[in-house]
Amino acid sequence: MSIVMSATTTDRWDEFMEGVWRQNPLFVMVLGLCPALAVTVSAINALSMGLATAFVLTCSALLVSLLRRMIPKEVRIATYIVIIATFVTVVDYLIQAISLALYDALGAFIQLIVVNCMILGRAEAHASKNPPGIAVINALGMSAGFAIGLFALGAVREILGAGTLFGISLFGSGFQPWVVMVLPPGGFFVLGMWLLVFAAWGRWRQRRQARQAEATRHA
Amino acid sequence: MAIEIRSAPHIKTPVSVETIMRHVVWSLLPICAFFVYQYGLSALASILVVTGSCLAAERLFAATGTQSGDIRDWSAVITGLLLALSLPPAFPLWMGAVAGFVAIALGKALFGGIGFNVFNPALVGRAFAQAAFPQAIASYSPSFLPGRFTEFVPTSLAWPLMQPADLMLWLKDKQLDALAAATPLAKWKFEGVLAGAEELVTSLSGHMAVGPSPALILVCGIYLAFRRFLDWRIPAAILGSAGLTAWLLFALSPDRFPNPFFMLFSGGLILGAVYMATDMATSPVTPKGMWLYGGLIGLLTVIIRYYSGLPEGVMYAILLANAATPLIEKVTQPTPFGKSALARLGQAKRGASYPLHPGYISREDAGAVTPKKRFLPNKPKHPPKE
Amino acid sequence: MSCGMNNTQTLPQMTPAVAMIRTLGLIAALCGVIIVAAYQGTYDAVQENKRIAVERAVFKVVPAAKSIVEYFALADGKLEKVGAGETAQSGAIKFYAGYDKDGRLVGIAAEGAAKGYADTVRILFAWEPATQQVPGFGVVSSRETPGIGDKIVLDKNFLANFPLEARLRADGQALAHEIQTVKHGSKANPWEIDAIAGATITSRAVGKAINDAAQILLPRIRPHLDTLKEKP
Numbered sequence: 114m115s116i117v118m119s120a121t122t123t124d125r126w127d128e129f130m131e132g133v134w135r136q137n138p139l140f141v142m143v144l145g146l147c148p149a150l151a152v153t154v155s156a157i158n159a160l161s162m163g164l165a166t167a168f169v170l171t172c173s174a175l176l177v178s179l180l181r182r183m184i185p186k187e188v189r190i191a192t193y194i195v196i197i198a199t200f201v202t203v204v205d206y207l208i209q210a211i212s213l214a215l216y217d218a219l220g221a222f223i224q225l226i227v228v229n230c231m232i233l234g235r236a237e238a239h240a241s242k243n244p245p246g247i248a249v250i251n252a253l254g255m256s257a258g259f260a261i262g263l264f265a266l267g268a269v270r271e272i273l274g275a276g277t278l279f280g281i282s283l284f285g286s287g288f289q290p291w292v293v294m295v296l297p298p299g300g301f302f303v304l305g306m307w308l309l310v311f312a313a314w315g316r317w318r319q320r321r322q323a324r325q326a327e328a329t330r331h332a
Numbered sequence: 333m334a335i336e337i338r339s340a341p342h343i344k345t346p347v348s349v350e351t352i353m354r355h356v357v358w359s360l361l362p363i364c365a366f367f368v369y370q371y372g373l374s375a376l377a378s379i380l381v382v383t384g385s386c387l388a389a390e391r392l393f394a395a396t397g398t399q400s401g402d403i404r405d406w407s408a409v410i411t412g413l414l415l416a417l418s419l420p421p422a423f424p425l426w427m428g429a430v431a432g433f434v435a436i437a438l439g440k441a442l443f444g445g446i447g448f449n450v451f452n453p454a455l456v457g458r459a460f461a462q463a464a465f466p467q468a469i470a471s472y473s474p475s476f477l478p479g480r481f482t483e484f485v486p487t488s489l490a491w492p493l494m495q496p497a498d499l500m501l502w503l504k505d506k507q508l509d510a511l512a513a514a515t516p517l518a519k520w521k522f523e524g525v526l527a528g529a530e531e532l533v534t535s536l537s538g539h540m541a542v543g544p545s546p547a548l549i550l551v552c553g554i555y556l557a558f559r560r561f562l563d564w565r566i567p568a569a570i571l572g573s574a575g576l577t578a579w580l581l582f583a584l585s586p587d588r589f590p591n592p593f594f595m596l597f598s599g600g601l602i603l604g605a606v607y608m609a610t611d612m613a614t615s616p617v618t619p620k621g622m623w624l625y626g627g628l629i630g631l632l633t634v635i636i637r638y639y640s641g642l643p644e645g646v647m648y649a650i651l652l653a654n655a656a657t658p659l660i661e662k663v664t665q666p667t668p669f670g671k672s673a674l675a676r677l678g679q680a681k682r683g684a685s686y687p688l689h690p691g692y693i694s695r696e697d698a699g700a701v702t703p704k705k706r707f708l709p710n711k712p713k714h715p716p717k718e
Numbered sequence: 719m720s721c722g723m724n725n726t727q728t729l730p731q732m733t734p735a736v737a738m739i740r741t742l743g744l745i746a747a748l749c750g751v752i753i754v755a756a757y758q759g760t761y762d763a764v765q766e767n768k769r770i771a772v773e774r775a776v777f778k779v780v781p782a783a784k785s786i787v788e789y790f791a792l793a794d795g796k797l798e799k800v801g802a803g804e805t806a807q808s809g810a811i812k813f814y815a816g817y818d819k820d821g822r823l824v825g826i827a828a829e830g831a832a833k834g835y836a837d838t839v840r841i842l843f844a845w846e847p848a849t850q851q852v853p854g855f856g857v858v859s860s861r862e863t864p865g866i867g868d869k870i871v872l873d874k875n876f877l878a879n880f881p882l883e884a885r886l887r888a889d890g891q892a893l894a895h896e897i898q899t900v901k902h903g904s905k906a907n908p909w910e911i912d913a914i915a916g917a918t919i920t921s922r923a924v925g926k927a928i929n930d931a932a933q934i935l936l937p938r939i940r941p942h943l944d945t946l947k948e949k950p
Contacts (some may be wrong), residue, residue: 128492129839139912166379180745183744184741184745185733185738185739185741186733187732187733187738187740188738188741191742192741192742192745193743194751195742195746196745196749198749199749199752199753200752202753202756203752203753203756206756206757206759206760206764207756207760208765209760209764209767210760210763210764212767213767213768213771214771217859240692256938276493284493284494285494287491287494287495288464288494289424289427289468289490289493289494289496291464291465292463292464292465292466292863292866293460293463293464294464296463296863298463302438323843466866467866469915470916522901522902522915522916522918641835641919716747
């Protein structure tokens with residue numbers, strides 16, 4: 114597969130995977146913790162929040178990137194905030210139109226997307242310096258990484274806290290819910306566990322790379 | 333002949349960590365035996381599973397190199413036994429295993445193993461179980477049931493991840509009323525029923541939902557204190573302060589509050605005071621600090637029992653006091669020999685403890701100044717205060 | 719394109735204020751357009767969703783109802799039908815009159831709130847004018863501990879408290895008997911609520927929420943029961 118990939122496709126894939134994996138906003142950069150801890154009591158809430166954030170992140174990255182030569186550097190932060198707030202308002206209306214139950218479940222955290230530092234960080238560090246195509250790909254990658262992270266939290270918390278995944282019962286009616294998992298401390302426990310897994314995995318990969326480098330040097 | 337070069341200290345006491353821990357385990361064995369006598373098979377299985385889970389977790393984290401110490405130092409056994417004693421005897425075994433694992437993982441391995449933990453690991457495990465399974469931890473089976481040595485209480489044998497059977501239904505089959513399955517504290521808090529003092533002290537009267545007898549725990553504690561494996565000040569301070577607070581409230585309005593004797597001998601106060609609060613790593617080392625720490629635990633216990641939604645407060649009281657321990661140690665530094673207390677009052681800043689200086693936190697930082705130790709002969713003269 | 723983009727080492731130049739204001743104004747206008755478009759585009763769907771949510775909640779507590787009409791019970795004792803998008807005046811209490819398919823009044827639903835264990839518990843309770851009873855309630859919002867506080871809608875013994883008597887005094891100014899939550903197992907009268915053992919605080923919140931709301935709302939509704947009887 115990788116052999117037939119043209120150079121630009123590989124680059125784009127790299128740009129996308131940057132956010133999904135190497136710079137995963139939740140597990141590597143540890144950004145956007147407020148929604149990550151607060152709304153991930155169920156997989157569906159977590160995914161919805163991931164999608165809402167993805168919408169805001171991608172749209173604002175596109176707009177910032179399109180306007181990047183127009184925006185004076187003295188007022189760039191203010192401009193980014195205005196743009197991000199616009200899309201947050203849009204997503205707020207959209208969720209209300211789709212499902213009020215979901216809107217109630219996500220609560221104030223929809224409006225709080227505006228202060229998600231990951232979005233402002235991407236606008237400042239990436240979208241304002243790159244053409245729209247690349248900015249959107251990067252934003253999509255970051256969104257995917259964030260959504261995957263939220264889903265990983267939400268899935269564990271829902272499975273242990275309610276015995277269900279996407280509302281489908283996994284263990285039958287006799288399941289004993291772990292009450293703590295749907296309470297705030299559960300968010301911290303599960304996030305810590307995932308950070309541990311990611312750190313252990315990263316270290317393992319580093320060691321393997323070092324071993325391979327050693328082997329090629331000797332060969 | 334081999335010549336060894338060693339650094340100080342050259343004289344070692346024969347009392348090692350393992351010795352202390354082994355003695356604590358020995359002193360716990362009669363208490364466990366009594367617990368099994370009270371509750372039969374379920375209690376025995378609970379003790380074995382919880383302790384086994386603690387040992388397995390300890391082995392795992394010692395093997396991955398995330399914590400110091402090993403199962404050979406007996407400390408995980410203590411954690412397991414104490415956790416099992418503080419849980420209801422018919423607590424579902426799988427929940428007990430989870431609690432044991434969490435106790436070691438969150439309570440100990442996370443901080444770096446024995447001696448580094450901030451909170452008592454057994455209580456961390458119990459706090460997790462309390463938060464995760466509030467219903468299971470509130471249903472306590474009555475003691476001295478007929479046939480307790482031949483059959484399990486059904487709640488013990490719940491499948492992993494599954495809800496335990498209904499204890500009340502099982503008790504109805506045994507012709508016992510529902511009140512028998514509430515601890516004396518819960519009975520007092522929710523039903524206004526006060527258990528008698530003589531029942532509480534020995535735990536020997538029939539069908540009570542209580543832990544091992546406080547009298548037995550006290551005897552074992554006195555043995556440990558006598559051998560200097562625990563400091564008598566902490567239990568004394570806890571019981572004194574809890575008793576005093578309870579007595580004051582009782583004196584103010586005897587019909588609202590139970591008598592202080594009931595406060596002291598019900599629930600897990602004696603077990604907590606003797607075995608949990610005295611954990612060496614998580615309690616202050618200064619004598620004054622011990623009194624303060626114990627006093628805090630006693631006061632908090634009574635306050636939580638009287639004024640919160642929970643019937644029992646020993647666990648949270650000890651965890652809170654554990655968190656306050658570094659602060660307590662800081663404010664109770666003893667006056668060095670040869671200094672009068674008055675001089676110390678005038679120069680409060682020159683205590684034996686080191687101030688939190690950035691240089692201590694990361695000496696790798698460029699430009700960090702090596703802290704000046706005040707006991708060096710060429711110590712810098714502080715400018716006089718006047 | 720003039721100063722920032724090429725890599726000549728010119729000194730950082732200040733953008734003139736006019737340019738900044740122009741750009742910001744343009745962007746603000748663009749964002750305004752986007753927001754207005756989103757608002758207009760979703761307005762109907764949002765209103766429809768809200769209406770469905772209210773109906774579903776009311777139908778749950780007044781199962782016989784097939785349609786609802788929203789009213790305000792004003793502080794001066796008058797009733798006022800709620801039009802679309804209207805907000806309450808001060809002192810006005812909103813309630814829903816539920817009608818069956820022939821247009822006859824079958825029940826009234828209103829919100830009540832009281833402090834629970836973690837936060838305010840908001841409930842929607844029903845009241846049947848014919849029997850002067852509260853047949854049931856539903857939770858609007860609650861942050862009570864899952865597994866303990868949420869028993870108020872699951873526990874069979876607790877739900878057996880309903881229908882609950884909420885009879886008005888002869889003069890119609892207050893309830894004949896205050897609705898009270900009593901300790902588990904000591905319910906003696908039809909206007910008392912038997913608390914759930916272990917969830918006493920949440921149970922008490924339900925009783926207080928119904929009592930507080932009913933004490934104010936029901937006396938206001940009573941003079942108008944005849945006009946409410948038929949669907950307008």
